[in-house]
Amino acid sequence: MSSISVQITFRCRDFVARRFRIGRRRASRTRLIAGTVAVLAFLLIPGHARAADQPHLAIFAQQINYLVNVQLRDGSEYVGLLDVLDPLGQVATHINGKKWTLDFSSSGNRVEIVCQEGKRKCSIRGADVEMAAKFVVSEGHGYVPVSALAEILPRVTNLIANLNVHGRRLLLGISGVHLSSDVLKNPSRLVLTFPSPVKPAVTNEGNTLLLTFTREPVTTTGPETTNFGDPLITSGRFMVVNGAALYLVTATAPVVTMFSEGNRVITISAPPAAVPATPAQPPVTAPVQAQPVPAPTQPVPQKPAAPAFIVAIDAAHGGTETGALLSPTLAEKDVTLALARRIARELQSKGISVYMVRAGDTQMTLDQRASAANTAHAALYIAIHAAAQGHGVRLYTAMLPPSMAVPTHHAFVPWETAQSAWLDLSATAAGSIADECNRRNIPVRAMPAAVRPLNNIEGPAIALEVAPPSDTLEDINSATYQQSIASAVAAGITAIRPKLEAAR
Template sequence: MPWSELERMFLVSGFSLLDRSGDRGLLPRNEKRETRKRGGASAAIVAVLLLLLLVSAPSAEEKQLSIYGPQMSYSLPVSEHNKQEYIALLAALEPFGNVSAGVDGEKWKLSFNNLEAEFRRDSNRGKVAGRRFGLPAPFVLEGNRGLVPLRALPGILGLMLATKTEYHEAARRLFLGGAATHFTTDVREGGLSVNFSAPVNPLISTEPGRLKMTFTRDPVVSSAYILRLENPLVSAITFSENNGRAELVVQGRVPLLAQFAAGGKTIDLVPAPSQAQSAPPAAAPGTATAAVSVPPPPTLQSLAAKPPFVVMLDAGHGGDDRGALLSETLAEKAVTLALARRLRSELQSYGLSAVMSRDADVTVPVEQRAAMADAARVTVYVSLHAASLGRGVRVYTAMINSASAKPGGFVPWDAAQAGYVLSSRALADIVKAELGKHEIPSSKLSAPVKPLNNVAAAAIAIEIAPSGADVGSVNAAGYQQRIATAVAEAIVVGRARVEAER
């Protein structure tokens, strides 16, 4: 709260925090005494307020999880045990209905509506809604409080609430039942509007050169993380998620003011009153703008100037999703993971940076894979699949019409690939050519492979089919190695083309 406002508040209630009479010598003696008394009282109040602020201010290290449901949102504290993050399961379920828990020896039993969950102290195994459930770390019992590893919570809530969950692990944000608020920007005369798909209530703060909106209760999500604008007021907007909240930071060229409109669904960013008058001369041609413009922080500029070349290898399926059953004992998820690991080694041998969407047999939701690629701002995204139908390798690009990226606009989630589809097709052509050099039969097609449309990078999907009549050949080390070598060489060859169109 600004100091002047604090003072005004106390003046209204009969107190003055500061004596600004200016010339105390003109005051009568009894008034001077009164003034001194009031000054002492003000100082005491300030001290108490500062103490209260210090006590009530949350610790910077306090970790929290935010859970967003279709009807409600709430945050819970996260505790640490043996360097693992844990959450109280009872507290996580309480907002959704009748829940109770009790300790029976080493067992901790929880009842929620008509469902039950059971875990044992220091054990990685439990039961949730009648199904066996494995925990990534041992269950912790603190008195009557049952703590489960944070990473297990999406799965547990998914089973207990019978709903779809999406977990942004790095940000500790859990979305239930498809809860999400998307936003777009609209450049208009005299300002910029941020339009949300549902009413929002962020905490808005301003600092020199930027305006920050912090969303703790609103499930605000975005596929784009940095948006640079050619706008006289705003130079860039960055979206980030951290510790159970999302932040939208607007880098202003002039001091900005945020105004709510459309019942909280729109936030209009306009020049602050003192700047509204000085802004036009600053924008006039030939006029020095340094006096009023606030350049964005150098870190943002440098981040935008030199993006690293990163390849994301997305091994299809995994965990509960086995993909196609290629033979009685061979699941697609195993083939894709093995191929992804070979391809990663090949790329690293060329000195390229490769990240994997999964490096174990774990479930990763399809949309989360695209979100990971977009968040990491990868240059190339390769989705890996396997099938028993046909021979050789099929290389796919998104089934989407190309479109140039609209300057100043957020990229729609469903059409994130539109601006990159030409470089994706070029890369697919190069992959096909390199496979040919290694005498691997291949074809190139456009196909509706999920989630190619959602990736804002050169994106292809590769589906390997058997090399001969034996379906098991898709998992043969030699065959996979030849494919990995060809694809890695294609990425090396196509790097310049992809980076040029980035």
């Protein structure tokens, strides 16, 4: 599915004729049919489904959740050690012949990992770790089998790692969100309880219902499949697939979900029957004493709890799409990733959770980036760019006509103008970061720009373009300069956090 690419090309006249209806229809029938099929395929496959085809490992840590691309080599699944460890602390790598070394430091804890290309062992803190397959070096990056992370990460981070190799999910230093299920009678309903709010995607198909948890590390201690023996709810099945927790409910009739208790309880039951028309009440001739109202037996839908405050950071470009070539040896994609990681660490140090849209050197489409940020329900989305022209920092908001609509996450909005209702809050966020840049004497400008995927983000969204601090282009990669910008961004976001939270 990932190889599906929709290429619809129009010669200029065809384009004008079709888009603006000036009556020129010269496209051949074959092209028309092929185009229609391609568009239908594109529309029928949602963005997140296309993105989901890419195998990845989902890592859930205390303050950060991120995805790492998984590569298949010689029948084993591999991940890049740099991609796994970089969001967790400071990382530096060195290569000397076949010897590959990674220095990891976090909160004063410094660890060296030494691996040999082609060997099944790596040395951590002087002790060997056996791996199921050989260590691989490709383009300077070191790759280990996914299964080896269960041994490597606890030694490096001193945290307990709970790895589901087949489900491609790793819980690091956390126990997960425990799911417990219970079937109640009269009427039949399945009640799923969680210790903290959850927000799964719900998919109904016939008599089955699928809950997909991508943001919460949902776990269960019960059997994978539970047969309830209920006339309506037949069974429930828990599984972890490609980093996401899935709960499949099989019923004998269509069922619906209701969220309650601040999204901590999900009740699955038959749809409520249509309410019969209330007969007209006879005129009241005498005062009637108020009777206590019995508690409703059906769970009452409540307003969903506000999702966690997460900032989505998107390092622009990646993979073969390098972005601007800032110098013969410096690609925009590398500068953006380095700065994104610094900003993430600054935010985490202020207690703000971060979602890295691109955590490694991976290629993503603009639609995939927007889908990822929207699915994460980020309180703020920041796209990071870098350019050779000018100096300092430039902050951009979407170039869209303002909308009169009230910002809300609970309505369908057009993809191309999803940002319209959020322009004011996006500009406020950009202004707050600009103030902090000014305080640190970083030259800064803020203005609208037509940069995707800002238009497609349903929430406050800005793009940050960093330029060199001086006429020396290489200074754009200076640790001091980038740290100063990261600090300004984190301070700016912290300053407007109450406004961002109020809008959720």
